[in-house]
Amino acid sequence: MAVQNATxxxxxxxxxxxxxxxxxxxxxxxxxxxxxxxxxxxxxxxTKELEEAPVRDALEDMERRGLSLDVVARVVHEKLSx
Numbered sequence: 311m312a313v314q315n316a317t318x319x320x321x322x323x324x325x326x327x328x329x330x331x332x333x334x335x336x337x338x339x340x341x342x343x344x345x346x347x348x349x350x351x352x353x354x355x356x357t358k359e360l361e362e363a364p365v366r367d368a369l370e371d372m373e374r375r376g377l378s379l380d381v382v383a384r385v386v387h388e389k390l391s392x
Contacts, residue, residue, distance in 0.1 A: 332345075332346075332349055369382070
């Protein structure tokens, strides 16, 4: 059963479990700030990995097809500069 947050959207059960475990750990921790920072760092790293994985896969596919990543980077840079 998914719980709803304040905005009415469902919270992923795994995220709910992680929040519960973090809260329990923080109650008994001697350094809550360090515990929070470490948890945050893990979440940020995992989020970055999830966001970048499809891009990395696409780049590897382009390399296999013989496309130059330097050319791709130049085109992307020009596109972003428009």
